[in-house]
Amino acid sequence: SEKLWSKMDDFVRRLIKLGKDDPKKIVHAIKVGLTITFVSIFYYFDPLFDGFGVSAMWAVLTVVVVFEYSVGATLGKGLNRMLATMVAGALGIGAHRIATLSGHTGEPILISVFNLIVAATVTFVRFLPKMKARYDYGLMMFILTFCLVSVSGYRDDEVIHMAIKRLTTVIIGSCASVIMCICIWPAWIGVDLHNQIATNLEKLGNFLEGYADEYFKVSVDDQDGRSKDKSFLEGYKSILTSKNSEETMANLARWEPRHGRFRYRHPWKQYLKVGTLARECAYKIEALHSYLRSEIQTPPEVRNRIVEPCTMISKESSKALKELATTIRKMTRSSIPDIHVANSKAAAENLKSILKSGLSKDVDLLLVVPAAATASLLLEIVTCTEKIAEAVH
Amino acid sequence: SEKLWSKMDDFVRRLIKLGKDDPKKIVHAIKVGLTITFVSIFYYFDPLFDGFGVSAMWAVLTVVVVFEYSVGATLGKGLNRMLATMVAGALGIGAHRIATLSGHTGEPILISVFNLIVAATVTFVRFLPKMKARYDYGLMMFILTFCLVSVSGYRDDEVIHMAIKRLTTVIIGSCASVIMCICIWPAWIGVDLHNQIATNLEKLGNFLEGYADEYFKVSVDDQDGRSKDKSFLEGYKSILTSKNSEETMANLARWEPRHGRFRYRHPWKQYLKVGTLARECAYKIEALHSYLRSEIQTPPEVRNRIVEPCTMISKESSKALKELATTIRKMTRSSIPDIHVANSKAAAENLKSILKSGLSKDVDLLLVVPAAATASLLLEIVTCTEKIAEAVH
Numbered sequence: 027s028e029k030l031w032s033k034m035d036d037f038v039r040r041l042i043k044l045g046k047d048d049p050k051k052i053v054h055a056i057k058v059g060l061t062i063t064f065v066s067i068f069y070y071f072d073p074l075f076d077g078f079g080v081s082a083m084w085a086v087l088t089v090v091v092v093f094e095y096s097v098g099a100t101l102g103k104g105l106n107r108m109l110a111t112m113v114a115g116a117l118g119i120g121a122h123r124i125a126t127l128s129g130h131t132g133e134p135i136l137i138s139v140f141n142l143i144v145a146a147t148v149t150f151v152r153f154l155p156k157m158k159a160r161y162d163y164g165l166m167m168f169i170l171t172f173c174l175v176s177v178s179g180y181r182d183d184e185v186i187h188m189a190i191k192r193l194t195t196v197i198i199g200s201c202a203s204v205i206m207c208i209c210i211w212p213a214w215i216g217v218d219l220h221n222q223i224a225t226n227l228e229k230l231g232n233f234l235e236g237y238a239d240e241y242f243k244v245s246v247d248d249q250d251g252r253s254k255d256k257s258f259l260e261g262y263k264s265i266l267t268s269k270n271s272e273e274t275m276a277n278l279a280r281w282e283p284r285h286g287r288f289r290y291r292h293p294w295k296q297y298l299k300v301g302t303l304a305r306e307c308a309y310k311i312e313a314l315h316s317y318l319r320s321e322i323q324t325p326p327e328v329r330n331r332i333v334e335p336c337t338m339i340s341k342e343s344s345k346a347l348k349e350l351a352t353t354i355r356k357m358t359r360s361s362i363p364d365i366h367v368a369n370s371k372a373a374a375e376n377l378k379s380i381l382k383s384g385l386s387k388d389v390d391l392l393l394v395v396p397a398a399a400t401a402s403l404l405l406e407i408v409t410c411t412e413k414i415a416e417a418v419h
Numbered sequence: 420s421e422k423l424w425s426k427m428d429d430f431v432r433r434l435i436k437l438g439k440d441d442p443k444k445i446v447h448a449i450k451v452g453l454t455i456t457f458v459s460i461f462y463y464f465d466p467l468f469d470g471f472g473v474s475a476m477w478a479v480l481t482v483v484v485v486f487e488y489s490v491g492a493t494l495g496k497g498l499n500r501m502l503a504t505m506v507a508g509a510l511g512i513g514a515h516r517i518a519t520l521s522g523h524t525g526e527p528i529l530i531s532v533f534n535l536i537v538a539a540t541v542t543f544v545r546f547l548p549k550m551k552a553r554y555d556y557g558l559m560m561f562i563l564t565f566c567l568v569s570v571s572g573y574r575d576d577e578v579i580h581m582a583i584k585r586l587t588t589v590i591i592g593s594c595a596s597v598i599m600c601i602c603i604w605p606a607w608i609g610v611d612l613h614n615q616i617a618t619n620l621e622k623l624g625n626f627l628e629g630y631a632d633e634y635f636k637v638s639v640d641d642q643d644g645r646s647k648d649k650s651f652l653e654g655y656k657s658i659l660t661s662k663n664s665e666e667t668m669a670n671l672a673r674w675e676p677r678h679g680r681f682r683y684r685h686p687w688k689q690y691l692k693v694g695t696l697a698r699e700c701a702y703k704i705e706a707l708h709s710y711l712r713s714e715i716q717t718p719p720e721v722r723n724r725i726v727e728p729c730t731m732i733s734k735e736s737s738k739a740l741k742e743l744a745t746t747i748r749k750m751t752r753s754s755i756p757d758i759h760v761a762n763s764k765a766a767a768e769n770l771k772s773i774l775k776s777g778l779s780k781d782v783d784l785l786l787v788v789p790a791a792a793t794a795s796l797l798l799e800i801v802t803c804t805e806k807i808a809e810a811v812h
Contacts, residue, residue, distance in 0.1 A: 150444060
């Protein structure tokens with residue numbers, strides 16, 4: 027039982043840490059609780075209950091299922107659910123009407139055939155990547171409502187009433203969720219995407235800012251006992267695998283209405299483009315990073331010949347990327363990044379001419395290889411940064 | 420309307436292509452349709468209906484929501500749903516009992532407080548990454564059932580009956596889905612993961628197999644008019660961003676029972692390890708690929724000095740990776756990959772000694788840089804391949 031206690035303890039610690047790191051998540055949890063409580067009032071008050079009966083439970087159910095953390099996800103699910111319930115309800119009533127024509131024995135058979143066809147077709151459509159990205163939930167709800175309405179018709183002749191009751195309660199639940207989600211401390215996924223793209227550029231910038239000092243071991247000289255924080259060298263790693271999360275965020279962001287400085291049809295695709303370029307740059311940085319820890323190290327006297335242009339490239343690219351991140355965050359246009367890009371291009375030309383003149387004829391080439399590769403990667407990062415600067419504008 | 424028609428046409432074409440590419444998806448759609456039809460029989464037959472009443476609809480609902488393409492996902496959802504319904508149903512009954520002690524006016528207030536606390540707490544717990552990965556659906560079902568049972572108690576004193584009916588129908592729906600999913604042409608996600616990891620190694624191998632010929636332009640000589648298929652040069656790209664999908668697959672695969680040559684506790688984590696190493700190798704290949712299209716090209720006479728060891732490294736690494744893919748597919752142990760790894764290491768030593776002796780004193784270093792960087796990347800790929808070989812065993 028001591029093991030159980032320590033597990034429980036660990037669990038609670040994680041929860042507390044999660045809450046401290048992101049208080050907005052606690053707010054979200056309370057918002058969900060309040061909305062559920064609010065919607066369940068329909069069940070308690072007699073005048074309201076008489077209108078809906080047991081169907082009032084569907085409203086509670088809708089809130090539990092639809093209410094997501096971000097506005098985009100909640101709106102997407104809510105709209106999907108309402109639309110699907112409406113269309114499938116109408117079709118379900120139609121199917122029931124047609125089936126009743128064939129008498130009490132024929133009805134279940136005909137309904138079963140309808141259900142089989144609709145469920146199989148829609149399930150297959152859900153596999154289409156485009157459908158899956160935006161309407162997956164709606165298609166599932168479509169099957170659900172169609173089967174529910176058409177099958178219920180066998181026991182309850184008032185299918186139309188049933189379908190309308192279901193639609194109303196679903197609308198009440200969805201709207202309550204969406205309103206609560208938007209009005210109290212909303213979490214816009216568009217803002218998250220916007221910030222993530224800017225943060226990614228900053229992470230690249232942080233790496234490049236400290237990289238030259240790290241590679242040319244400048245920092246060794248001014249060491250004063252304490253070990254330096256080198257987390258900036260690892261920050262870029264999260265960018266390598268960020269493709270899926272960025273795409274999901276862009277898909278959800280498209281559901282969001284105008285908010286803050288974001289229009290309804292904000293160019294989310296442009297963010298994905300900048301994200302892709304940042305990822306390409308991160309691949310180069312991954313290669314640079316591996317030369318930091320390489321077994322074969324170029325002797326300092328050879329490195330010193332390229333220290334100046336390399337430092338210049340990495341500092342100026344870093345400044346350009348950080349300035350680009352700032353222009354994204356502030357949503358402004360600025361010519362400062364272009365100046366830094368121009369500086370880094372000048373440094374690149376300088377580096378090329380040093381390489382042209384030959385690094386050192388005395389040292390064997392094997393030892394020069396890592397420095398040469400590093401130089402060549404830095405030249406490519408200059409090109410990458412330029413492309414990012416173009417995409418941001 | 421012509422535009423609408425062409426859109427419809429496009430949509431149908433996509434569907435047909437999807438079905439041709441993967442007929443298993445059509446089978447899945449039909450399986451879902453059949454299961455829904457089967458479960459809805461509970462609603463049609465009087466003796467069965469009298470037992471369940473309108474609750475019989477919950478079984479249909481469960482099938483629609485739980486039945487996923489892969490066995491792992493279906494089992495995971497089904498178990499989550501059954502367990503959550505059981506525990507939350509019991510707690511809901513308890514909450515209802517406590518609340519009734521406070522009279523007809525106090526009851527809804529107390530129930531509302533319980534709901535608020537439970538919904539908020541569980542919603543917050545859903546944010547924990549470990550919980551999200553495996554129990555997200557169960558936690559949502561927990562909130563749903565708890566609210567449903569405790570709130571229903573206000574109108575229907577037979578809460579216990581209600582909770583049991585709900586549990587039974589959920590069990591029927593889940594079990595029907597799981598049995599159908601496993602028994603007819605099952606799609607094991609564990610097998611998919613297994614194959615994807617092997618395919619990834621093959622893609623790396625395909626690139627390296629053709630890479631040397633491409634880089635050293637050997638193929639230009641024996642050109643006979645038709646352009647060669649170069650898709651093998653792009654295949655590795657999908658590996659760069661496969662992290663999320665591999666992790667999701669491993670999480671779902673853990674739910675799957677013993678099947679074929681896979682045990683219940685198959686070492687899925689080992690696949691993730693091989694996947695991560697393959698991704699690291701793909702980052703190096705991404706860098707190699709960029710030198711293929713580089714602006715600055717090393718003159719052929721310099722390249723020719725390293726053509727032999729580089730070709731050897733890339734061919735032998737390719738063979739090693741492909742053999743490793745085969746041993747993964749066949750689930751055997753083999754020493755053939757080790758031989759190829761050893762060969763590539765020997766070639767690497769050879770390359771190093773050529774580099775040591777200097778490539779060419781006459782050409783300027785700038786032009787030598789890409790070849791030097793390529794050589795250095797190939798040396799790293801040898802190390803990568805060795806690590807992958809270790810992880811596979």
